[in-house]
Every structure is written in C-alpha cells, then in structure tokens.
Amino acid sequence: MITSDYLLKAMDKNKQVRVNIAHTTTLVEEARRRHNTSATASAALGRVLTAALIMGSDLKNEKDALTLRINGDGIAGPIVASVDSVGHGRAFISNPAADLPSCSPGKLAVGELVGRGGYLEVIKDTGMKQPFVGRVNLVSGEIAEDLSSYFLLSEQIPSLIALGVLVNTDLSIKAAGGLIIQAMPGADDIILEKIENNVLQMDSISTVMFQGKDLESVLEAVMGDIAYEVIANRPLAFKCTCGRERLVAILANLTREEIEETIEQTGKLEVSCNFCGEVYNFTEQEIMYKKTKALD
Numbered sequence: 001m002i003t004s005d006y007l008l009k010a011m012d013k014n015k016q017v018r019v020n021i022a023h024t025t026t027l028v029e030e031a032r033r034r035h036n037t038s039a040t041a042s043a044a045l046g047r048v049l050t051a052a053l054i055m056g057s058d059l060k061n062e063k064d065a066l067t068l069r070i071n072g073d074g075i076a077g078p079i080v081a082s083v084d085s086v087g088h089g090r091a092f093i094s095n096p097a098a099d100l101p102s103c104s105p106g107k108l109a110v111g112e113l114v115g116r117g118g119y120l121e122v123i124k125d126t127g128m129k130q131p132f133v134g135r136v137n138l139v140s141g142e143i144a145e146d147l148s149s150y151f152l153l154s155e156q157i158p159s160l161i162a163l164g165v166l167v168n169t170d171l172s173i174k175a176a177g178g179l180i181i182q183a184m185p186g187a188d189d190i191i192l193e194k195i196e197n198n199v200l201q202m203d204s205i206s207t208v209m210f211q212g213k214d215l216e217s218v219l220e221a222v223m224g225d226i227a228y229e230v231i232a233n234r235p236l237a238f239k240c241t242c243g244r245e246r247l248v249a250i251l252a253n254l255t256r257e258e259i260e261e262t263i264e265q266t267g268k269l270e271v272s273c274n275f276c277g278e279v280y281n282f283t284e285q286e287i288m289y290k291k292t293k294a295l296d
C-alpha cells in the first residue's frame with residue numbers, strides 16, 4: 001500500500017520510451033486544504049500540480065525551476081503550478097470556489113471549469129539569461145490532452161498522458177496521480193503501441209491510485225513484457241518558497257507613505273501568499289528597519 005507521494009521514472013532497455021508515474025494524493029490534499037477548493041477546482045488544480053511535478057523531474061540542475069500555467073477562459077481562471085527539480089511543488093487556482101455540476105456520472109466537469117479556449121504555457125528557468133517559454137492553445141481544458149498537445153507541438157515529443165484526482169463527498173482528496181509516457185526520438189512504433197494497449201487495459205489513473213498499488217507494480221502493468229529499468233525514484237511534496245525574510249524584502253520596496261496608508265486603511269500589514277495561502281503579518285517597525293538596512 002502506498003502511504004506517501006512519490007515519483008517513479010523508468011526507461012525501456014533500448015531507450016526508446018520514458019515512463020513517469022506519480023502518486024500525489026497527500027500533496028493534492030494539502031493544496032486543496034490550503035486553497036479551500038471546490039470538488040472540480042481540486043481536480044483541475046491537482047491535475048496541473050501532478051503534471052508539473054512530473055515535468056520538474058526532467059530538470060537537470062538543482063536550481064532549475066518549472067512553471068506550468070493554464071490560462072483557460074472558464075470560470076476557474078488561471079491555474080499555476082511551480083516546481084523545483086527535487087520534487088517540491090506549489091500551485092494555485094484563481095477561483096478556488098468555482099464549481100460546475102458534473103455532466104456525466106463519476107466525472108467532474110474539469111474541461112468546462114477550465115475552459116476550452118485559452119492557452120497552456122510552460123516556463124523553464126534553467127539559469128540562462130532568458131527562460132524557455134513554450135505556449136500552445138488549449139484543446140479541451142482537461143489538462144492531460146492539453147499537455148499532450150504542448151509536448152507534441154512545442155517539444156516534438158509524442159506523449160501519452162493520464163492525470164486523475166478523485167474527490168470524496170466531504171471534498172477531501174481520495175486519490176491523485178499521473179502518468180506521462182514519452183517516445184524518445186526514433187522510437188519504434190510497435191513499442192509505443194504495446195504500451196498504449198497496456199495502459200488502455202488498466203483502470204483509470206485515479207482508480208489505480210485509489211487502489212493503493214505501489215508504483216512499481218503499476219509500472220510493471222504499463223510495460224508488460226518490455227524490459228525496462230527504473231532510473232529515478234523520489235519523494236514528492238507540496239512545498240512553497242515563500243517566507244518572512246523574502247516578503248519583508250519585498251515590502252521594504254514600498255515607500256513610507258504606502259506603508260502608512262495600508263496600515264491606516266486596514267489596521268495591519270498583512271500579506272498572503274498566492275501559491276500556498278499562508279498569511280504573514282508584519283509590524284511597521286519590521287519593514288522600516290529593513291528599509292534603513294537596505295539603505296546602508
């Protein structure tokens with residue numbers, strides 16, 4: 001039984017196909033709790049965060065970062081996930097309370113909530129002067145299909161993607177996870193067909209995650225009789241990069257007048273982080289001290 005979130009990355013012996021499987025139930029539940037998302041918003045947010053964490057596992061250097069942004073024209077508003085190269089991710093959905101009735105039994109209306117118009121954007125910051133930015137139009141707003149279109153059009157990588165989130169009636173997350181299978185350049189069509197058939201015979205990815213099988217046995221089912229090798233196995237977690245120090249530095253850029261005006265209007269100096277919902281309270285002295293230090 002799986003009790004914690006992790007990612008497994010494997011490759012067939014002839015290095016033609018790469019398979020990533022992620023179990024993300026605990027971290028998607030943390031995102032849901034932090035943002036107080038509706039059932040459908042949880043599914044949308046969970047799919048985006050799961051996909052971003054899998055993509056982050058391909059970053060080469062420790063300081064590299066990746067942002068996956070879904071700018072749909074639906075009522076969810078933009079959904080953004082930001083991940084590092086070591087398995088930490090954070091994410092938000094602009095309208096966490098937005099929800100829509102399901103159109104088919106057992107299926108949340110993610111595509112409708114996200115919207116079918118708009119774009120998907122990937123930003124990779126690998127320490128170069130300019131970050132890499134890839135952008136494609138959304139296909140269905142269901143995230144997996146949209147991402148598959150991104151990989152094909154922007155990175156020329158044929159992919160098979162499944163992302164799933166199951167939500168309990170009390171809105172907590174029952175199960176979440178994802179699968180991204182990618183053909184390497186020159187991959188044999190037969191091996192791809194084989195894998196696709198194996199995946200089609202499996203239950204949906206969210207059901208597989210709910211069944212609690214470890215990812216090693218899910219990988220076995222995906223690969224069938226194809227010989228493979230596990231190339232990475234790492235824990236995944238919800239983790240934000242915000243913190244008091246960082247926010248004090250940002251607030252110190254405000255003028256004394258702006259700071260005083262905010263305190264006058266709201267009675268406090270409060271900042272909440274978009275990505276994790278954490279609320280920070282500061283005193284005027286704290287900010288002014290930083291301001292004078294910055295001038296030294």
Ligand SMILES: [Zn+2]
Binds near residue numbers: 240276278
């Ligand atoms: Zn934060």
